Amino acid sequence: MLIKSVELNITAFNKSQYPNDKLPQIAVIGRSNVGKSSFINTIINRRNFARVSARPGKTQGINFYLINKSFYLADLPGYGYAKVSKEMKKQWSLNIETYLNTSEYLIGAVMLVDIRHVPTEDDILMVDYLKKREIPFIIIATKSDKLNKQEIQKSLKAIADTLSVDNEKIITFSSLKRFGIDEAHSALDMFLVNSSNIED
Known part of the structure; x- marks a missing residue:
């Protein structure tokens, strides 16, 4: 996959704000x-395009990144952060569930786990x-350089077992260390190809 263009289309806080241009969407969870x-940032080859927060759990909405004007990466709010209120956790959970349950153009998901730790109950x-x-x-098993x-x-x-x-x-x-990029790109390509085959 060659990344030619990237733009933040919208940060959505409810279903009415999701993009409605019928382009396929891939969730990042x-x-x-x-x-x-x-x-x-690594897979789109841009520095600091997706803001890396010093405070985990800061992102509350869903960031829709338009890639090559042909599909979206939907960056969902992170879950499982302990140092927020129960009401905030509830809102994040609602945002995630609403998107996964109702998005008409979701074709796949990229699930990230920290390779240094056994997946949690939330995972x-x-x-x-x-x-x-x-x-x-x-x-995607992140932080593999560690x-x-x-x-x-x-x-x-x-x-795999958990x-x-x-x-x-x-x-x-x-x-x-910038490894795993080609494999991630291939996985995104496969989502798009499989989605196109289904539509055809």
Whole structure:
């Protein structure tokens, strides 16, 4: 995938604000401190386009990034951040659930987990939800530069076992060392190709 253009189309706080131009959408999902903004900046090859917050959990709306004027990356609010009120957590959860339940143009999801940690209960629930809704997804194991090769293999097995997914669904990724980019691009391309085949 060659990234030619990127723009932030809108930050949506309710369904009425979602883009309605019928372009396909790919959701980016993960915990508040998992590195979603860094992941997005890396795969679109832009510095600080998606703002990396010093405060996990700051993003409340859904950021719709228009890529190559042909599809969107929908950056969903991070979940699982403890240092916010219950009402704020409830609102974030509502924003995520509303989008995943109602988006007419969602064709796939990129689920981010921190490779250094066993997936949380929230991660398990999210993957189970994606499976139940039959939303195609891949797992991006972020911050892979923090581990050596042996540790990476051990962590990948723990992720696969905990989330009950096949190893081929997991991509090791590092924004710092810039590996896993080609694999992530290929996964996005596959979502788009499969969506086009279904529509045809």
